[in-house]
Structure formats: structure tokens, C-alpha cells
Amino acid sequence: MSARQLVGRRGEQAAERELQRHGLRVMHRNYRVRGGEVDLIARDGDTLVFVEVRVRSHAAWGGAAASVDATKRARVVLAARHFLCAGGAAWAAAPCRFDVVAIDGGRLCWIRDAFDAGM
Secondary structure: OOHHHHHHHHHHHHHHHHHHHOOOEEEEEEEEEOOEEEEEEEEEOOEEEEEEEEEEOOOHHHHHHHOOOHHHHHHHHHHHHHHHHHOOHHHHOOOEEEEEEEEEOOEEEEEEEEEOOOO
């Protein structure tokens, strides 16, 4: 595992702990499909939460949250749609939201409902 991957993995672990601290239950980590990925998929009550985790060593150039651009959002939405389709009737009527956990220089910021599937 490269140093960059290790930083990302630690960021995802920190994000998971934060979500769990607020009562969310993480169901999947690094859900990948061709053309997309969701870092964490969690449940917040009846709501499915698709979480993108971004880590930056500092907030220069807009920081971690700003790095979730239209291309990245499209990839997360693609993977989320695949997850929902693969889940069949179990997830067909479930409300969903897209969150971002941005970590800049060790400071974690959880942005609920950061974007929607229409982007």
C-alpha cells in the first residue's frame, strides 16, 4: 500500500468513527463498480447514506471538500445507483443522501446532504 493510499485509508477510518459516533451504521466500505466508487455506505435510520471521504494535508486550493468536483460526484452517483439496483426491492423505496467527509490537516468536517443525484 502506498503512502497516499494509507492516508486515504486512515481518513476513511476516521470518517467511519465519526459517523458511528453520531449513530450511523456503516454497511459497506469502498463499494466499487466500473466507472465509480463510494467510500462508505451507511444507514442513518431508514436513510441510505453514500459518503465520499476526501483527505488533504492542508486547505490550500479550496481544500478537501472543494475537491469533490462534478466528475467525482458523477462517479459516486453511478456507484450508488448500481448499489441500489443490486439491492432490489430492499432498497427501492429507501430515501438516500450523499454526504462528504472532508479532512484538511487532520480537521474533520462532515457535510450532510452535500450534493444530490442530479448533481
